[in-house]
Amino acid sequence: MSTIAASPVTAEERVAAARERMLRAKEASRQVALLGDDAKAALLTAIADAIDAASADIVEANADDLSRGAVEGLSTGLLDRLRLDDARVHALAEAVRAVAALPDPVGRVLDERTLDNGLRLQKVAVPFGVVGSIYEARPNVTVDIAALALRSGNAVVLRGGTAAASSNAALVAIMRGALAAAGVDPEAVQTVDDFGRDGAAALMQARGIVDVLVPRGSAQLIETVVTTSQVPVIETGAGVVHIVLDASAPTDWAREIVVNAKAQRPSVCNAVETVLVHRDAAAHLVPELGAALAAAGVTVHADERVRTLLPDAVPATEADWATEHMSLDLSMRVVDDLDDALAHIRTYSTHHTESIITTDDANAERFLAEVDSAVVMVNASTRFTDGGEFGFGAEVGISTQKLHARGPMGLPELTSTKWLARGAGQIRR
Structure with a gap:
Protein backbone atom coordinates (compact mmCIF):
# COMPACT_ATOMS: atom_id res chain seq x y z
CA MET A 1 0.00 0.00 0.00
CA GLU A 235 -27.56 0.76 -5.59
CA THR A 236 -27.44 -2.64 -3.99
CA GLY A 237 -30.13 -3.47 -1.52
CA ALA A 238 -30.98 -5.11 1.73
CA GLY A 239 -32.64 -8.48 1.35
CA VAL A 240 -36.10 -8.68 2.90
CA VAL A 241 -36.61 -11.84 0.86
CA HIS A 242 -39.90 -13.73 0.59
CA ILE A 243 -40.97 -17.29 -0.18
CA VAL A 244 -44.64 -17.92 -0.93
CA LEU A 245 -45.99 -21.41 -0.23
CA ASP A 246 -48.93 -21.72 -2.61
CA ALA A 247 -51.93 -23.98 -1.98
CA SER A 248 -50.38 -26.60 -4.26
CA ALA A 249 -46.89 -26.46 -2.75
CA PRO A 250 -45.50 -29.99 -2.27
CA THR A 251 -44.65 -30.53 1.38
CA ASP A 252 -41.14 -31.82 0.74
CA TRP A 253 -40.28 -28.94 -1.61
CA ALA A 254 -41.64 -26.40 0.87
CA ARG A 255 -39.70 -27.88 3.77
CA GLU A 256 -36.39 -28.35 1.99
CA ILE A 257 -36.40 -25.04 0.13
CA VAL A 258 -37.38 -22.89 3.11
CA VAL A 259 -34.88 -24.54 5.47
CA ASN A 260 -32.13 -24.20 2.88
CA ALA A 261 -33.02 -20.58 2.13
CA LYS A 262 -32.99 -19.65 5.82
CA ALA A 263 -30.50 -21.89 7.57
CA GLN A 264 -27.73 -22.67 5.08
CA ARG A 265 -26.21 -19.23 5.65
CA PRO A 266 -28.59 -16.87 7.43
CA SER A 267 -26.28 -13.84 7.45
CA VAL A 268 -26.37 -13.19 3.70
CA CYS A 269 -28.72 -10.98 1.69
CA ASN A 270 -30.31 -13.83 -0.29
CA ALA A 271 -31.45 -15.72 2.80
CA VAL A 272 -35.23 -15.81 3.16
CA GLU A 273 -36.68 -13.56 5.85
CA THR A 274 -40.46 -13.99 5.43
CA VAL A 275 -42.54 -17.04 4.47
CA LEU A 276 -46.13 -16.51 3.33
CA VAL A 277 -48.31 -19.64 3.53
CA HIS A 278 -51.57 -20.00 1.60
CA ARG A 279 -54.43 -20.62 4.04
CA ASP A 280 -55.52 -23.79 2.20
CA ALA A 281 -52.07 -25.32 2.78
CA ALA A 282 -51.36 -23.98 6.25
CA ALA A 283 -52.79 -26.89 8.23
CA HIS A 284 -50.43 -29.44 6.73
CA LEU A 285 -47.44 -27.23 5.82
CA VAL A 286 -46.96 -25.10 8.94
CA PRO A 287 -46.49 -27.87 11.56
CA GLU A 288 -44.03 -29.83 9.41
CA LEU A 289 -42.17 -26.71 8.33
CA GLY A 290 -42.07 -25.46 11.92
CA ALA A 291 -40.52 -28.71 13.12
CA ALA A 292 -37.87 -28.62 10.38
CA LEU A 293 -37.02 -25.01 11.14
CA ALA A 294 -36.80 -25.70 14.87
CA ALA A 295 -34.43 -28.59 14.18
CA ALA A 296 -32.26 -26.13 12.23
CA GLY A 297 -32.24 -23.71 15.19
CA VAL A 298 -34.59 -21.17 13.57
CA THR A 299 -36.89 -18.98 15.67
CA VAL A 300 -40.20 -18.30 13.91
CA HIS A 301 -41.91 -14.92 14.36
CA ALA A 302 -45.52 -15.67 13.45
CA ASP A 303 -48.90 -14.07 13.00
CA GLU A 304 -51.92 -15.35 14.96
CA ARG A 305 -53.03 -17.88 12.36
CA VAL A 306 -49.57 -19.45 12.22
CA ARG A 307 -49.36 -19.57 16.02
CA THR A 308 -52.56 -21.61 16.24
CA LEU A 309 -50.61 -24.30 14.35
CA LEU A 310 -47.21 -23.49 15.84
CA PRO A 311 -47.77 -22.55 19.51
CA ASP A 312 -44.07 -22.14 20.31
CA ALA A 313 -43.60 -19.42 17.70
CA VAL A 314 -42.81 -15.87 18.82
CA PRO A 315 -45.61 -13.36 18.13
CA ALA A 316 -44.69 -11.30 15.08
CA THR A 317 -44.64 -7.52 15.27
CA GLU A 318 -45.25 -5.10 12.42
CA ALA A 319 -41.51 -4.42 12.35
CA ASP A 320 -40.75 -8.10 11.70
CA TRP A 321 -42.27 -7.95 8.21
CA ALA A 322 -39.80 -5.24 7.20
CA THR A 323 -36.76 -6.71 8.97
CA GLU A 324 -33.71 -8.29 7.35
CA HIS A 325 -32.88 -10.51 10.32
CA MET A 326 -29.54 -11.83 9.02
CA SER A 327 -29.84 -14.47 11.73
CA LEU A 328 -31.70 -17.68 12.48
CA ASP A 329 -34.97 -15.76 12.74
CA LEU A 330 -37.82 -16.03 10.26
CA SER A 331 -41.15 -14.23 9.94
CA MET A 332 -44.16 -16.33 8.89
CA ARG A 333 -47.71 -15.34 7.99
CA VAL A 334 -50.80 -17.06 6.58
CA VAL A 335 -52.23 -15.31 3.50
CA ASP A 336 -55.71 -15.76 2.06
CA ASP A 337 -54.63 -16.18 -1.56
CA LEU A 338 -52.01 -15.19 -4.10
CA ASP A 339 -53.41 -11.65 -4.25
CA ASP A 340 -52.82 -11.31 -0.51
CA ALA A 341 -49.27 -12.64 -0.87
CA LEU A 342 -48.47 -10.25 -3.73
CA ALA A 343 -49.86 -7.32 -1.73
CA HIS A 344 -47.64 -8.24 1.24
CA ILE A 345 -44.57 -8.43 -1.00
CA ARG A 346 -45.36 -5.06 -2.60
CA THR A 347 -45.58 -3.54 0.88
CA TYR A 348 -42.47 -4.99 2.49
CA SER A 349 -40.13 -6.23 -0.24
CA THR A 350 -36.75 -4.59 -0.82
CA HIS A 351 -36.95 -5.84 -4.43
CA HIS A 352 -34.10 -8.30 -4.00
CA THR A 353 -35.37 -11.89 -4.45
CA GLU A 354 -38.75 -13.59 -4.09
CA SER A 355 -39.74 -17.22 -4.75
CA ILE A 356 -43.00 -19.17 -4.97
CA ILE A 357 -43.37 -22.89 -4.32
CA THR A 358 -46.22 -24.19 -6.44
CA THR A 359 -47.29 -26.80 -9.00
CA ASP A 360 -49.91 -24.45 -10.43
CA ASP A 361 -48.43 -23.18 -13.71
CA ALA A 362 -50.82 -20.23 -13.90
CA ASN A 363 -49.85 -19.03 -10.41
CA ALA A 364 -46.18 -19.54 -11.20
CA GLU A 365 -46.36 -17.44 -14.35
CA ARG A 366 -48.43 -14.77 -12.62
CA PHE A 367 -45.86 -14.57 -9.82
CA LEU A 368 -43.01 -14.22 -12.32
CA ALA A 369 -44.87 -11.49 -14.19
CA GLU A 370 -46.18 -9.42 -11.28
CA VAL A 371 -43.42 -9.47 -8.67
CA ASP A 372 -41.13 -6.46 -9.13
CA SER A 373 -37.81 -7.71 -7.77
CA ALA A 374 -34.35 -8.15 -9.22
CA VAL A 375 -34.69 -11.95 -9.15
CA VAL A 376 -38.01 -13.81 -9.16
CA MET A 377 -38.03 -17.59 -8.78
CA VAL A 378 -40.35 -20.56 -8.99
CA ASN A 379 -39.67 -23.72 -6.94
CA ALA A 380 -36.11 -22.83 -5.99
CA SER A 381 -34.18 -21.58 -2.98
CA THR A 382 -33.50 -17.87 -2.85
CA ARG A 383 -29.88 -18.74 -2.01
CA PHE A 384 -29.28 -19.11 -5.76
CA THR A 385 -29.30 -15.32 -6.18
CA ASP A 386 -25.55 -15.03 -6.35
CA GLY A 387 -23.02 -14.10 -9.01
CA GLY A 388 -21.07 -17.31 -8.53
CA GLU A 389 -24.21 -19.46 -8.80
CA PHE A 390 -25.30 -17.53 -11.89
CA GLY A 391 -21.96 -18.30 -13.54
CA PHE A 392 -20.33 -14.88 -13.14
CA GLY A 393 -17.34 -16.23 -11.18
CA ALA A 394 -17.93 -13.60 -8.48
CA GLU A 395 -20.18 -10.61 -8.09
Whole structure:
Protein backbone atom coordinates (compact mmCIF):
# COMPACT_ATOMS: atom_id res chain seq x y z
CA MET A 1 0.00 0.00 0.00
CA SER A 2 1.22 3.49 -0.77
CA THR A 3 2.02 5.68 2.18
CA ILE A 4 2.20 9.42 2.59
CA ALA A 5 5.01 11.41 4.08
CA ALA A 6 3.26 12.23 7.32
CA SER A 7 0.12 10.88 8.93
CA PRO A 8 -2.73 13.31 8.20
CA VAL A 9 -4.13 14.82 11.37
CA THR A 10 -7.23 16.78 10.42
CA ALA A 11 -10.27 15.59 8.52
CA GLU A 12 -9.37 17.92 5.66
CA GLU A 13 -5.88 16.43 5.46
CA ARG A 14 -7.25 12.89 5.47
CA VAL A 15 -9.72 13.69 2.70
CA ALA A 16 -6.93 15.30 0.67
CA ALA A 17 -4.63 12.29 1.17
CA ALA A 18 -7.41 9.89 0.17
CA ARG A 19 -8.11 12.00 -2.91
CA GLU A 20 -4.44 11.79 -3.88
CA ARG A 21 -4.61 7.99 -3.76
CA MET A 22 -7.71 8.01 -5.95
CA LEU A 23 -5.94 10.23 -8.46
CA ARG A 24 -3.17 7.63 -8.63
CA ALA A 25 -5.81 4.96 -9.23
CA LYS A 26 -7.22 7.11 -12.03
CA GLU A 27 -3.81 7.30 -13.66
CA ALA A 28 -3.30 3.54 -13.28
CA SER A 29 -6.71 2.86 -14.83
CA ARG A 30 -5.40 4.02 -18.21
CA GLN A 31 -2.82 1.21 -18.23
CA VAL A 32 -5.31 -1.41 -17.08
CA ALA A 33 -7.82 -0.34 -19.76
CA LEU A 34 -5.28 -1.16 -22.47
CA LEU A 35 -4.45 -4.66 -21.22
CA GLY A 36 -5.54 -7.43 -23.54
CA ASP A 37 -7.64 -10.46 -22.66
CA ASP A 38 -4.70 -12.78 -22.06
CA ALA A 39 -2.82 -10.22 -19.96
CA LYS A 40 -5.81 -9.59 -17.69
CA ALA A 41 -6.46 -13.32 -17.28
CA ALA A 42 -2.80 -13.94 -16.42
CA LEU A 43 -2.85 -11.06 -13.93
CA LEU A 44 -5.84 -12.52 -12.10
CA THR A 45 -4.26 -15.96 -12.06
CA ALA A 46 -1.19 -14.43 -10.43
CA ILE A 47 -3.40 -12.74 -7.82
CA ALA A 48 -5.15 -16.05 -7.07
CA ASP A 49 -1.82 -17.82 -6.65
CA ALA A 50 -0.58 -15.07 -4.33
CA ILE A 51 -3.71 -15.34 -2.17
CA ASP A 52 -3.32 -19.11 -1.87
CA ALA A 53 0.36 -18.74 -0.99
CA ALA A 54 -0.41 -16.19 1.74
CA SER A 55 -3.33 -18.10 3.27
CA ALA A 56 -1.74 -18.39 6.72
CA ASP A 57 -0.99 -14.66 6.85
CA ILE A 58 -4.53 -13.80 5.75
CA VAL A 59 -6.10 -16.06 8.37
CA GLU A 60 -3.84 -14.55 11.04
CA ALA A 61 -4.87 -11.02 10.06
CA ASN A 62 -8.51 -12.09 10.04
CA ALA A 63 -8.17 -13.54 13.55
CA ASP A 64 -7.24 -10.05 14.73
CA ASP A 65 -10.46 -8.68 13.19
CA LEU A 66 -12.56 -11.46 14.69
CA SER A 67 -11.09 -10.92 18.14
CA ARG A 68 -11.70 -7.20 17.98
CA GLY A 69 -15.21 -7.74 16.59
CA ALA A 70 -16.14 -10.07 19.43
CA VAL A 71 -14.96 -7.54 22.00
CA GLU A 72 -16.90 -4.77 20.24
CA GLY A 73 -20.07 -6.86 20.18
CA LEU A 74 -20.48 -7.60 16.47
CA SER A 75 -23.51 -9.78 15.82
CA THR A 76 -23.16 -13.47 15.04
CA GLY A 77 -24.20 -12.76 11.46
CA LEU A 78 -21.57 -10.06 10.95
CA LEU A 79 -18.88 -12.23 12.54
CA ASP A 80 -19.78 -15.01 10.12
CA ARG A 81 -19.50 -12.64 7.16
CA LEU A 82 -16.15 -11.44 8.50
CA ARG A 83 -14.61 -14.87 9.17
CA LEU A 84 -11.88 -16.29 6.92
CA ASP A 85 -10.36 -19.73 7.37
CA ASP A 86 -8.12 -21.71 5.03
CA ALA A 87 -11.12 -23.05 3.12
CA ARG A 88 -12.65 -19.61 2.64
CA VAL A 89 -9.30 -18.13 1.59
CA HIS A 90 -8.92 -20.90 -0.97
CA ALA A 91 -12.48 -20.17 -2.13
CA LEU A 92 -11.47 -16.54 -2.62
CA ALA A 93 -8.58 -17.61 -4.81
CA GLU A 94 -10.79 -20.00 -6.78
CA ALA A 95 -13.31 -17.22 -7.36
CA VAL A 96 -10.52 -15.08 -8.82
CA ARG A 97 -9.50 -17.95 -11.11
CA ALA A 98 -13.12 -18.33 -12.20
CA VAL A 99 -13.23 -14.63 -13.08
CA ALA A 100 -9.96 -14.99 -15.00
CA ALA A 101 -11.54 -17.74 -17.10
CA LEU A 102 -14.56 -15.65 -18.08
CA PRO A 103 -14.80 -14.00 -21.50
CA ASP A 104 -13.40 -10.49 -21.69
CA PRO A 105 -16.34 -8.07 -21.52
CA VAL A 106 -14.33 -5.22 -23.07
CA GLY A 107 -14.56 -4.65 -26.81
CA ARG A 108 -17.86 -6.47 -27.29
CA VAL A 109 -19.76 -5.01 -30.24
CA LEU A 110 -23.23 -4.24 -28.91
CA ASP A 111 -24.62 -2.51 -31.97
CA GLU A 112 -23.38 -1.60 -35.43
CA ARG A 113 -24.76 0.03 -38.52
CA THR A 114 -23.73 1.87 -41.67
CA LEU A 115 -25.42 5.16 -42.43
CA ASP A 116 -26.67 6.06 -45.91
CA ASN A 117 -23.60 8.26 -46.34
CA GLY A 118 -21.26 5.35 -45.70
CA LEU A 119 -20.28 6.31 -42.12
CA ARG A 120 -19.74 3.06 -40.19
CA LEU A 121 -20.85 3.03 -36.52
CA GLN A 122 -20.10 0.54 -33.77
CA LYS A 123 -21.24 0.63 -30.17
CA VAL A 124 -18.62 -1.19 -28.07
CA ALA A 125 -18.18 -2.08 -24.39
CA VAL A 126 -15.43 -0.15 -22.60
CA PRO A 127 -14.23 -0.01 -18.97
CA PHE A 128 -15.72 2.54 -16.59
CA GLY A 129 -12.25 3.63 -15.50
CA VAL A 130 -12.24 3.64 -11.69
CA VAL A 131 -14.76 1.59 -9.72
CA GLY A 132 -15.25 2.44 -6.04
CA SER A 133 -16.88 0.31 -3.38
CA ILE A 134 -17.89 0.94 0.23
CA TYR A 135 -18.80 -2.18 2.20
CA GLU A 136 -18.91 -3.70 5.68
CA ALA A 137 -17.25 -6.67 7.39
CA ARG A 138 -16.85 -8.61 4.14
CA PRO A 139 -13.19 -9.29 3.27
CA ASN A 140 -14.29 -11.52 0.40
CA VAL A 141 -15.73 -8.40 -1.24
CA THR A 142 -12.24 -6.90 -1.25
CA VAL A 143 -11.07 -9.68 -3.54
CA ASP A 144 -14.24 -10.16 -5.56
CA ILE A 145 -14.61 -6.51 -6.57
CA ALA A 146 -10.90 -6.07 -7.27
CA ALA A 147 -10.88 -9.17 -9.49
CA LEU A 148 -13.99 -8.14 -11.40
CA ALA A 149 -12.73 -4.58 -11.79
CA LEU A 150 -9.36 -5.66 -13.17
CA ARG A 151 -10.85 -8.29 -15.49
CA SER A 152 -13.12 -5.63 -16.96
CA GLY A 153 -10.21 -3.22 -17.43
CA ASN A 154 -10.88 -0.96 -14.44
CA ALA A 155 -8.92 0.26 -11.46
CA VAL A 156 -10.60 -0.05 -8.06
CA VAL A 157 -10.75 2.01 -4.86
CA LEU A 158 -11.94 0.14 -1.77
CA ARG A 159 -13.35 1.22 1.57
CA GLY A 160 -13.97 -1.95 3.52
CA GLY A 161 -14.81 -0.75 7.00
CA THR A 162 -12.99 -0.93 10.30
CA ALA A 163 -14.40 -4.35 11.26
CA ALA A 164 -12.28 -6.02 8.55
CA ALA A 165 -9.36 -3.60 8.64
CA SER A 166 -6.58 -6.14 9.20
CA SER A 167 -7.99 -8.67 6.72
CA ASN A 168 -8.51 -6.05 4.03
CA ALA A 169 -5.04 -4.57 4.52
CA ALA A 170 -3.48 -8.00 4.07
CA LEU A 171 -5.54 -8.79 0.97
CA VAL A 172 -4.91 -5.41 -0.67
CA ALA A 173 -1.16 -5.72 -0.03
CA ILE A 174 -1.13 -9.19 -1.61
CA MET A 175 -3.01 -8.05 -4.69
CA ARG A 176 -0.87 -4.95 -5.13
CA GLY A 177 2.24 -7.10 -4.85
CA ALA A 178 0.93 -9.41 -7.58
CA LEU A 179 0.24 -6.42 -9.84
CA ALA A 180 3.72 -5.02 -9.32
CA ALA A 181 5.31 -8.40 -10.03
CA ALA A 182 3.36 -8.55 -13.31
CA GLY A 183 4.53 -5.10 -14.35
CA VAL A 184 1.13 -3.47 -13.78
CA ASP A 185 0.87 -0.26 -11.75
CA PRO A 186 -0.16 -1.42 -8.24
CA GLU A 187 -2.11 1.82 -7.79
CA ALA A 188 -4.82 0.09 -9.84
CA VAL A 189 -5.89 -1.56 -6.56
CA GLN A 190 -6.22 1.14 -3.96
CA THR A 191 -7.73 1.46 -0.48
CA VAL A 192 -8.78 4.39 1.67
CA ASP A 193 -9.46 2.21 4.72
CA ASP A 194 -6.78 3.80 6.86
CA PHE A 195 -8.50 7.20 6.56
CA GLY A 196 -11.65 5.87 8.22
CA ARG A 197 -14.87 7.76 7.65
CA ASP A 198 -12.95 10.60 6.04
CA GLY A 199 -11.76 8.11 3.43
CA ALA A 200 -15.34 7.10 2.74
CA ALA A 201 -16.35 10.76 2.52
CA ALA A 202 -13.54 11.44 0.06
CA LEU A 203 -14.63 8.47 -2.04
CA MET A 204 -18.21 9.71 -2.18
CA GLN A 205 -17.00 13.19 -3.16
CA ALA A 206 -14.62 12.00 -5.91
CA ARG A 207 -16.81 12.85 -8.87
CA GLY A 208 -14.64 13.01 -11.96
CA ILE A 209 -12.04 10.71 -10.43
CA VAL A 210 -14.13 7.69 -9.47
CA ASP A 211 -16.57 6.78 -12.23
CA VAL A 212 -19.04 4.59 -10.35
CA LEU A 213 -19.56 3.66 -6.70
CA VAL A 214 -21.10 0.41 -5.45
CA PRO A 215 -22.13 0.18 -1.76
CA ARG A 216 -22.58 -3.21 -0.12
CA GLY A 217 -23.77 -3.73 3.43
CA SER A 218 -26.57 -2.72 5.73
CA ALA A 219 -29.61 -0.79 4.61
CA GLN A 220 -28.30 2.17 6.62
CA LEU A 221 -24.93 2.16 4.85
CA ILE A 222 -26.52 1.87 1.42
CA GLU A 223 -28.97 4.66 2.16
CA THR A 224 -26.13 6.90 3.35
CA VAL A 225 -24.12 6.32 0.18
CA VAL A 226 -27.11 6.76 -2.14
CA THR A 227 -28.18 10.03 -0.53
CA THR A 228 -24.69 11.47 0.07
CA SER A 229 -22.54 10.45 -2.87
CA GLN A 230 -21.63 12.87 -5.63
CA VAL A 231 -20.28 9.91 -7.59
CA PRO A 232 -22.87 7.93 -9.61
CA VAL A 233 -24.07 4.99 -7.50
CA ILE A 234 -25.25 1.52 -8.49
CA GLU A 235 -27.56 0.76 -5.59
CA THR A 236 -27.44 -2.64 -3.99
CA GLY A 237 -30.13 -3.47 -1.52
CA ALA A 238 -30.98 -5.11 1.73
CA GLY A 239 -32.64 -8.48 1.35
CA VAL A 240 -36.10 -8.68 2.90
CA VAL A 241 -36.61 -11.84 0.86
CA HIS A 242 -39.90 -13.73 0.59
CA ILE A 243 -40.97 -17.29 -0.18
CA VAL A 244 -44.64 -17.92 -0.93
CA LEU A 245 -45.99 -21.41 -0.23
CA ASP A 246 -48.93 -21.72 -2.61
CA ALA A 247 -51.93 -23.98 -1.98
CA SER A 248 -50.38 -26.60 -4.26
CA ALA A 249 -46.89 -26.46 -2.75
CA PRO A 250 -45.50 -29.99 -2.27
CA THR A 251 -44.65 -30.53 1.38
CA ASP A 252 -41.14 -31.82 0.74
CA TRP A 253 -40.28 -28.94 -1.61
CA ALA A 254 -41.64 -26.40 0.87
CA ARG A 255 -39.70 -27.88 3.77
CA GLU A 256 -36.39 -28.35 1.99
CA ILE A 257 -36.40 -25.04 0.13
CA VAL A 258 -37.38 -22.89 3.11
CA VAL A 259 -34.88 -24.54 5.47
CA ASN A 260 -32.13 -24.20 2.88
CA ALA A 261 -33.02 -20.58 2.13
CA LYS A 262 -32.99 -19.65 5.82
CA ALA A 263 -30.50 -21.89 7.57
CA GLN A 264 -27.73 -22.67 5.08
CA ARG A 265 -26.21 -19.23 5.65
CA PRO A 266 -28.59 -16.87 7.43
CA SER A 267 -26.28 -13.84 7.45
CA VAL A 268 -26.37 -13.19 3.70
CA CYS A 269 -28.72 -10.98 1.69
CA ASN A 270 -30.31 -13.83 -0.29
CA ALA A 271 -31.45 -15.72 2.80
CA VAL A 272 -35.23 -15.81 3.16
CA GLU A 273 -36.68 -13.56 5.85
CA THR A 274 -40.46 -13.99 5.43
CA VAL A 275 -42.54 -17.04 4.47
CA LEU A 276 -46.13 -16.51 3.33
CA VAL A 277 -48.31 -19.64 3.53
CA HIS A 278 -51.57 -20.00 1.60
CA ARG A 279 -54.43 -20.62 4.04
CA ASP A 280 -55.52 -23.79 2.20
CA ALA A 281 -52.07 -25.32 2.78
CA ALA A 282 -51.36 -23.98 6.25
CA ALA A 283 -52.79 -26.89 8.23
CA HIS A 284 -50.43 -29.44 6.73
CA LEU A 285 -47.44 -27.23 5.82
CA VAL A 286 -46.96 -25.10 8.94
CA PRO A 287 -46.49 -27.87 11.56
CA GLU A 288 -44.03 -29.83 9.41
CA LEU A 289 -42.17 -26.71 8.33
CA GLY A 290 -42.07 -25.46 11.92
CA ALA A 291 -40.52 -28.71 13.12
CA ALA A 292 -37.87 -28.62 10.38
CA LEU A 293 -37.02 -25.01 11.14
CA ALA A 294 -36.80 -25.70 14.87
CA ALA A 295 -34.43 -28.59 14.18
CA ALA A 296 -32.26 -26.13 12.23
CA GLY A 297 -32.24 -23.71 15.19
CA VAL A 298 -34.59 -21.17 13.57
CA THR A 299 -36.89 -18.98 15.67
CA VAL A 300 -40.20 -18.30 13.91
CA HIS A 301 -41.91 -14.92 14.36
CA ALA A 302 -45.52 -15.67 13.45
CA ASP A 303 -48.90 -14.07 13.00
CA GLU A 304 -51.92 -15.35 14.96
CA ARG A 305 -53.03 -17.88 12.36
CA VAL A 306 -49.57 -19.45 12.22
CA ARG A 307 -49.36 -19.57 16.02
CA THR A 308 -52.56 -21.61 16.24
CA LEU A 309 -50.61 -24.30 14.35
CA LEU A 310 -47.21 -23.49 15.84
CA PRO A 311 -47.77 -22.55 19.51
CA ASP A 312 -44.07 -22.14 20.31
CA ALA A 313 -43.60 -19.42 17.70
CA VAL A 314 -42.81 -15.87 18.82
CA PRO A 315 -45.61 -13.36 18.13
CA ALA A 316 -44.69 -11.30 15.08
CA THR A 317 -44.64 -7.52 15.27
CA GLU A 318 -45.25 -5.10 12.42
CA ALA A 319 -41.51 -4.42 12.35
CA ASP A 320 -40.75 -8.10 11.70
CA TRP A 321 -42.27 -7.95 8.21
CA ALA A 322 -39.80 -5.24 7.20
CA THR A 323 -36.76 -6.71 8.97
CA GLU A 324 -33.71 -8.29 7.35
CA HIS A 325 -32.88 -10.51 10.32
CA MET A 326 -29.54 -11.83 9.02
CA SER A 327 -29.84 -14.47 11.73
CA LEU A 328 -31.70 -17.68 12.48
CA ASP A 329 -34.97 -15.76 12.74
CA LEU A 330 -37.82 -16.03 10.26
CA SER A 331 -41.15 -14.23 9.94
CA MET A 332 -44.16 -16.33 8.89
CA ARG A 333 -47.71 -15.34 7.99
CA VAL A 334 -50.80 -17.06 6.58
CA VAL A 335 -52.23 -15.31 3.50
CA ASP A 336 -55.71 -15.76 2.06
CA ASP A 337 -54.63 -16.18 -1.56
CA LEU A 338 -52.01 -15.19 -4.10
CA ASP A 339 -53.41 -11.65 -4.25
CA ASP A 340 -52.82 -11.31 -0.51
CA ALA A 341 -49.27 -12.64 -0.87
CA LEU A 342 -48.47 -10.25 -3.73
CA ALA A 343 -49.86 -7.32 -1.73
CA HIS A 344 -47.64 -8.24 1.24
CA ILE A 345 -44.57 -8.43 -1.00
CA ARG A 346 -45.36 -5.06 -2.60
CA THR A 347 -45.58 -3.54 0.88
CA TYR A 348 -42.47 -4.99 2.49
CA SER A 349 -40.13 -6.23 -0.24
CA THR A 350 -36.75 -4.59 -0.82
CA HIS A 351 -36.95 -5.84 -4.43
CA HIS A 352 -34.10 -8.30 -4.00
CA THR A 353 -35.37 -11.89 -4.45
CA GLU A 354 -38.75 -13.59 -4.09
CA SER A 355 -39.74 -17.22 -4.75
CA ILE A 356 -43.00 -19.17 -4.97
CA ILE A 357 -43.37 -22.89 -4.32
CA THR A 358 -46.22 -24.19 -6.44
CA THR A 359 -47.29 -26.80 -9.00
CA ASP A 360 -49.91 -24.45 -10.43
CA ASP A 361 -48.43 -23.18 -13.71
CA ALA A 362 -50.82 -20.23 -13.90
CA ASN A 363 -49.85 -19.03 -10.41
CA ALA A 364 -46.18 -19.54 -11.20
CA GLU A 365 -46.36 -17.44 -14.35
CA ARG A 366 -48.43 -14.77 -12.62
CA PHE A 367 -45.86 -14.57 -9.82
CA LEU A 368 -43.01 -14.22 -12.32
CA ALA A 369 -44.87 -11.49 -14.19
CA GLU A 370 -46.18 -9.42 -11.28
CA VAL A 371 -43.42 -9.47 -8.67
CA ASP A 372 -41.13 -6.46 -9.13
CA SER A 373 -37.81 -7.71 -7.77
CA ALA A 374 -34.35 -8.15 -9.22
CA VAL A 375 -34.69 -11.95 -9.15
CA VAL A 376 -38.01 -13.81 -9.16
CA MET A 377 -38.03 -17.59 -8.78
CA VAL A 378 -40.35 -20.56 -8.99
CA ASN A 379 -39.67 -23.72 -6.94
CA ALA A 380 -36.11 -22.83 -5.99
CA SER A 381 -34.18 -21.58 -2.98
CA THR A 382 -33.50 -17.87 -2.85
CA ARG A 383 -29.88 -18.74 -2.01
CA PHE A 384 -29.28 -19.11 -5.76
CA THR A 385 -29.30 -15.32 -6.18
CA ASP A 386 -25.55 -15.03 -6.35
CA GLY A 387 -23.02 -14.10 -9.01
CA GLY A 388 -21.07 -17.31 -8.53
CA GLU A 389 -24.21 -19.46 -8.80
CA PHE A 390 -25.30 -17.53 -11.89
CA GLY A 391 -21.96 -18.30 -13.54
CA PHE A 392 -20.33 -14.88 -13.14
CA GLY A 393 -17.34 -16.23 -11.18
CA ALA A 394 -17.93 -13.60 -8.48
CA GLU A 395 -20.18 -10.61 -8.09
CA VAL A 396 -19.83 -6.89 -7.52
CA GLY A 397 -23.10 -6.93 -5.64
CA ILE A 398 -26.79 -7.56 -6.17
CA SER A 399 -28.37 -4.47 -7.61
CA THR A 400 -31.95 -3.66 -6.65
CA GLN A 401 -32.16 -0.53 -8.81
CA LYS A 402 -33.46 -0.44 -12.38
CA LEU A 403 -30.80 1.56 -14.23
CA HIS A 404 -27.95 -0.15 -16.13
CA ALA A 405 -27.68 -3.18 -13.87
CA ARG A 406 -30.17 -5.24 -11.88
CA GLY A 407 -29.68 -8.45 -9.93
CA PRO A 408 -26.28 -10.11 -9.46
CA MET A 409 -23.66 -7.96 -11.15
CA GLY A 410 -20.71 -9.48 -12.96
CA LEU A 411 -18.23 -8.33 -15.57
CA PRO A 412 -20.60 -6.79 -18.15
CA GLU A 413 -22.08 -4.50 -15.48
CA LEU A 414 -18.63 -2.99 -14.91
CA THR A 415 -18.42 -1.73 -18.46
CA SER A 416 -19.86 1.33 -20.12
CA THR A 417 -20.14 1.96 -23.85
CA LYS A 418 -18.84 4.26 -26.51
CA TRP A 419 -19.63 4.73 -30.18
CA LEU A 420 -16.87 4.33 -32.74
CA ALA A 421 -17.43 6.12 -36.05
CA ARG A 422 -15.25 5.31 -39.09
CA GLY A 423 -15.66 7.57 -42.08
CA ALA A 424 -14.07 8.53 -45.36
CA GLY A 425 -14.43 12.31 -45.42
CA GLN A 426 -18.19 12.53 -44.75
CA ILE A 427 -19.68 15.86 -43.66
CA ARG A 428 -23.19 16.52 -42.39
CA ARG A 429 -25.46 18.30 -44.82
